[in-house]
C-alpha cells in the first residue's frame with residue numbers, strides 16, 4: 001500500500017553517504033566483518049580542551065534556549081577565525097550558527113532559491129547539494145570534470161553553464177569527494193567570469209579547510225569583487241573531530257544572514273547550548289592544536305595511494321585535502337567479476353561491499369559516474385586490510 005507522502009519527500013533521494021554507512025552498520029550487526037570506508041567522519045576523539053569546555057558549560061548550567069543565530073560570544077569568535085584563517089572581515093551580524101554545515105547550506109538554499117532557478121554544481125560535488133537544490137524546486141546544472149583535470153572545472157566551462165536563470169554556484173574546496181583544492185589563481189579566473197554575471201551568488205563550502213596537505217586553501221569571498229556575493233560555510237565537524245556535536249556556521253551579507261536566521265527560527269531555533277559553548281573554545285584555538293590529526297590523515301592518504309596504486313585498472317589522482325580518495329573505476333565497466341556484471345560505479349561499489357566486505361560510496365551520488373569514494377578516516381590496520389580484500393576480488 002502506498003502512503004500519502006508529499007511529492008517533495010517522494011522525489012527526494014536518500015543521502016548515499018548516510019545510506020552506505022547505515023548498510024555497513026546493519027551488515028556488521030548481522031555478524032559480517034565489514035570495514036566501512038563510506039562515511040566521512042574522523043576516527044579521532046574530540047580533543048580534551050574542547051570536551052572540557054563542554055563539561056564546564058554543563059556545570060555552569062547552560063541549559064536554556066540559545067539565540068537563533070548563535071551566542072554573541074561565539075559569533076565574535078567566528079569573526080576572529082574568519083579574519084585569522086581566511087582574510088575575511090565579517091561582523092557578528094553577518095554570522096549564523098546552525099546545526100551542522102548541512103543546515104547552513106539548506107538555510108542558504110531555502111532563502112535564495114525560487115522554483116525554476118538554476119544552481120551550478122561543479123562535479124564531483126557533495127551528495128546533499130543536488131538534493132537540497134531540488135528541495136527548493138531549483139534545477140541543478142552539473143559541470144563535469146574528470147580525474148585528468150584533477151576534478152577541477154575551467155572558466156570556459158563555467159561561462160558555458162551560466163544562463164539568465166542561474167542564481168547560485170556551489171564551490172567546495174578542499175573538495176568532498178575528490179580532495180582537490182582550487183588555488184587562488186584558479187579561483188580568481190573563475191571569479192573573472194562571475195564578475196560579468198552579478199545576479200549569481202556563491203556558496204563557498206570550506207568545511208575541509210584545515211585538512212590539507214601543504215596547499216593552503218583560499219577562500220572565495222577573499223576576492224574583493226566576490227565578497228558581497230559570497231556565503232562562506234564552515235563548521236567544526238571535520239578538523240576538530242566533532243561530527244556529532246553539529247556546529248556549522250556561515251559568514252554572509254547581512255541580508256542573507258538575517259533571512260537564514262528567520263528560516264532557522266521557524267525550523268530548529270538556536271543550536272545546542274553546550275555544543276556552542278565548546279565551539280567558542282574550539283574556534284578561538286590555534287588550528288595547530290588539531291594538526292596532529294591532519295598529519296595522521298596525510299600518512300594514511302599516502303598509504304592508501306600506494307596500496308591502491310598497485311591494483312591494475314584503478315586510476316587515481318593525488319588528493320591535496322579532505323580524507324577521501326576517488327578512484328576512477330571505469331576500466332572495470334563491462335566486465336564480469338565474481339559472477340557479477342559490472343556496468344557502472346554503483347555495481348562496482350556493491351561488488352566491493354558484497355565480495356570484499358568493504359563499504360564505499362558510488363560516484364553516481366556525487367555526479368561522477370566513473371568513480372567510487374573511499375574515506376581514509378579509518379585506522380591504518382583497517383585500511384591495509386580493506387585494500388587487501390579489494391585487491392583479492394579484482395585481481
Ligand code: GLU
Nearest residue numbers: 015017018038039040176
Ligand atoms: N559529509 C560526510 C560525508 O560526505 C558525512 C555524511 C554526510 O552528511 O553526507 O561522508
